[in-house]
Amino acid sequence: MSETILEAEGLTKEFAGFTAVNNVNLAVRRGTIHALIGPNGAGKTTVFNLLTKFLTPSAGVIRYKGRDITAMRPADVARLGIVRSFQISAVFPHLTVRENVRIALQRELGTSFHFWRSEKSLARLHGRADELIAAVGLAGYEDVLAVELPYGRKRALEIATTLALDPEMLLLDEPMAGLGHEDIDRISALIKKVAADRTVLMVEHNLSVVATLSDTITVLTRGRVLAEGDYETVSNNPEVREAYMGTGHA
Amino acid sequence: MTNGTAKLGTWAGAALLAVAIVLPFVVYPVFVMKALCFALFACAFNLLIGYVGLLSFGHAAYFGIGSYVTAYTVKAWALPPELGILLGTAVAALLGVVFGWLAIRRSGIYFAMVTLALAQMVYFYALQSPWTGGEDGIQAVPRGHLLGIFDLNEPLVMYFFVLGIFLLGFFIIHRTIHSPFGNVLKAIRENEPRAISLGYKTDQYKLLAFVLSAALSGLAGSTKSLVFQLASLTDVYWTMSGEVVLMTLVGGLGTVFGPVVGAFIVITMENYLARYGSWVTVIQGIVFVLCVLAFRRGVVGEIIAFVQRRTVRAPGAATPAHAPGE
Structure with a gap:
């Protein structure tokens, strides 16, 4: 055991x-x-x-x-x-699928309190985010708002977001x-x-x-x-x- | 936000800036300066309600304290205007730390009530304490010379100084919304328990947003006290908190330009309806009711919605309605 x-x-x-x-x-x-x-x-x-x-x-x-x-x-x-x-x-309904996953990934960067920094600095997380999105079968949905996903796919997105924290x-x-x-x-x-x-x-x-x-x-x-x-x-x-x-x- | 609205935003920004540069040559500059101060105030307020989802009903406290501190330090200590404004902003930010720390523990109507109660305390403080001048306020505040060079008593010099402050404040808010921090704020607004479960200590984020909003409200109040050369109880009274809510709602909550448009509409109404005396309030009330009933998204919110509908309907538009894999 x-x-x-x-x-x-x-x-x-x-x-x-x-x-x-x-x-x-x-x-x-x-x-x-x-x-x-x-x-x-x-x-x-x-x-x-x-x-x-x-x-x-x-x-x-x-x-x-x-x-x-x-x-x-x-x-x-x-x-x-x-x-x-x-x-x-x-999910975060009015964020896109990629943004949803990115929120989970971004904490690691340690810049989450940086209000003076451009959000373009988050773009380097996109590769990892897209991998996670693909892993739960949501490839092609990256730029769709979460609220527009059918229910089952919202659940998949939620799992991708959770997995982003490893x-x-x-x-x-x-x-x-x-x-x-x-x-x-x-x-x-x-x-x-x-x-x-x-x-x-x-x-x-x-x-x-x-x-x-x-x-x-x-x-x-x-x-x-x-x-x-x-x-x-x-x-x-x-x-x-x-x-x-x-x-x-x- | 779709490409269409983003492009519209850039164009609208450029057009508004051009208008802002020409306006003082056409309209009474003090009127435009007043509108700019309130536009900044409304934008600062909108940062909290539009992007964090917290309705503060006590923002007059930060606007008012900024106004009083700047008026006092410039008049009594003969500080240069730029220092007076910085000090007013800093005190408003500090007040924001204390009040925010107390208020963010609650949400919804309770948050609104806590902020209102705290702001009323500031009002009574301003009424009672000796340095604020009680019912008289602080009058005949000297505008002074910016950096010791530019004479702010010249209306146009003052105007471009105020425009500069507004643009700076507007830029800070815009950047905050589109920062890593802003992304977390949006997540908290969308689904706070989920943000917590992802490891975010949401209270700290809300507090920082609150302090930023308070500081920028203070900046608006500080600038206003130099424009009118006056700090008075009106600045800290609860009706001021109500007015900023009205401006933001009329213009469009959670939109970038909404509060600016809302502030100009409300200030214009106050200005041109002034001869009807107390009827201003009645007319304002009717406008507000119409606004809430007919176009709830506010002026700018409705425009954005209209553009988005058109983009969606346009053939070949990049709408992700049918993604691959279905």
């Missing part, structure tokens, strides 16, 4: 008397695709926001590569190499939400490709996607971990089956 890269211990989040996430332990192993599933309201997205520091946990510890990141701010977590996506596709770990919040069949196949293939040398943690509703992609699955209900294991183990777990009854999935 490979080493743990991201670890949560006793993770808890309370919202004014309501416990959304209750004492969750989670260990994501390096180089795997780990899926977080569960019925609506199970606290998946909350766990996600806690891990990326978009929410502050009420209790518990989060460790990334053995380092305690519980008190860190979201931008700092991103700089450590944990980059997240969002449920609603996260993160060690990707957190994908429902990457398939709102996608049509052909897009699901394309984005699945993309995630698989991307995960070859990275670690992926994703929240996903589409169980066939979860079944084909994930190495490990954690099932949440009512803010607690119900079961964990590979698809085989989890799908045969009677409690999991019961939790999913009536939601039309399992």
